[in-house]
Amino acid sequence: MKLFNRNLNQKLNKNCNKFLICLVMFVLTGILTNSAPITYKEPDRIAYDIDARVFIDIKQINKSVTQYMEPIQGGLVPHHHVAHSMIGEFYETLEKEVDLIMLIGPNHSGKGSRYQAVGSSYMTHYGQVLPSSLFGQLLSDDDVVKADEVMLRGEHSVGIHMNFIKAYYENTPVLTLLVHETGGIHGVDRFVEKIKHLIGEKNVIIIGSVDFSHDLSLENANQKDQLTKEILRNKSYKRLFSLNNDYMDSPTTAYLTIMLLKEMGFEHQVLLKEGNSALILNRPSMKATTSYLVYGYGK
Template sequence: MVNGKMLQCRYYNELDFHQSVDNAESFGNAESINNTKSSYNAESSGSTESPDNVKASIEPTDIGVENSNIDSIKIKGGIVPHHLLAGEMIASFFKTISVEQPEVIVMIAPNHKGTGVKAVHTGSWSWQTPFGVLDADEEIIKSLIDSNIADTNFDLLEEEHSIAGLVPYIKYYMPDSKIVPILLHGTYRLKDAQQLGQNLQNKLKNENKKALIIASVDFSHYLLLEKADEMDEVSIKAIKNRDISLIQNFNNDYIDSPPSIITLLSAMDTVGAAHMEILDHSNSDRITGAKSNETTSYFTVIFYDK
């Protein structure tokens, strides 16, 4: 549990972590991603197995690879899985966004257990990772607590894999960044999620901090692969179209945290990140090579302006 005012990375597995990082070196043309922001050439994990209409809608895309330069794309946020089975996707995502060298990573994620006294939880303690201490941004976190938006819950932060599982990747790829962890209850209201996204961007702007806002979200749950692909098509289309009224009614067949996605989209609208690109899409069946009746699917996505 919480140890001496330092949060622990209780989901870290050394072998799995380094395997995911090593694989990410060749995943999605990582070398070119390091050299230029305009190369996001990630390959789909088994996307040829999807129905043609689904594949055409959700397969990864390139961002102006030939015509862009280093300054043409400014990443402002993204979507990443938290199921560590998708570790290769997670590593590749954080490697990709690390080109921005943000001062702050705001990580918005589901409170799976739905516990705690408020719908929003955060905490100002730093994280002890295998790669050193990941500092919390105490100023931003304090402002969320002082404005009565969020409540402090260190135990919940450490126990919740949607943030704790990703912390080592943040420290590994962005060693100088700080974190603002935010856990949202599944019943967090639409208008509150939208307001939170706006407030976050305004606070970051007022503090003059270069930040990325990330939603830690897994997509369809407990479905056969073919049905999961269908649900993923609906979900990613709604996100691309900023269809908030549809997203707020999604259940686990679609995504595991509509409030996290809505907060992210509100923040992206506030900062003017009108463009979205899918880096990768996969499913637990494709990753393991198994055929299960209950799969989980994943996207990695970036939002950017030019």
């Protein structure tokens, strides 16, 4: 009987404890609900692959007028860290007093929708690069989705430029678009018109992040580059879509960039610089090189 009573008391105590815990939780919930709303703070959105190997000495930056008759309003520039000095020289030539920077680059993974807008900020050596408020409006286009955060962690085509953008442009917002090569030229001109309408009268620079011939010997790369330069020199821009990775890694990036600049009235084309990883690294016998063509567009 004593054993029975002890077990009964233990069960009653256990049930009583459960009741008290539930009562306390109920009371606390009521207090919290009545005293202040529970809010959710969105974490900082930091995207990821700025190339830590590329460090710009901000004290050495020349923000004076470009050597050309008119400022360059945008163009094509590499995203390979080996060409970092060429990238820096490109930023030296650009118009500096702008409302917005649009950065277009290839989605090397090829995953997801053809057009992906980046809504994340980037942390650089000099602080945070913030996305443009136009990001949301760009997403209203049925062909554009928000860029996948996992993919962004390894996408150097735009990441490498963030250090340069922050160093040269401080607090200017950036509208970043990633593209990949599906569908050829189909629908691209319509998309150019959409972006031009979105930009409106803002003073914008357009940066197309493109590397040219890939994984070829220096001799073969030079041959491929000659054809690419001929296409660009003749302004036969639709022919870019006939080129594969032997010639360039993103015809869509190049075409979008050039057509947007043309729509804005910047058609004068200058080949600012050209090079190859084999020459920069002083390894002319390299079997797999990358070539770089830097084009600027102005009036």
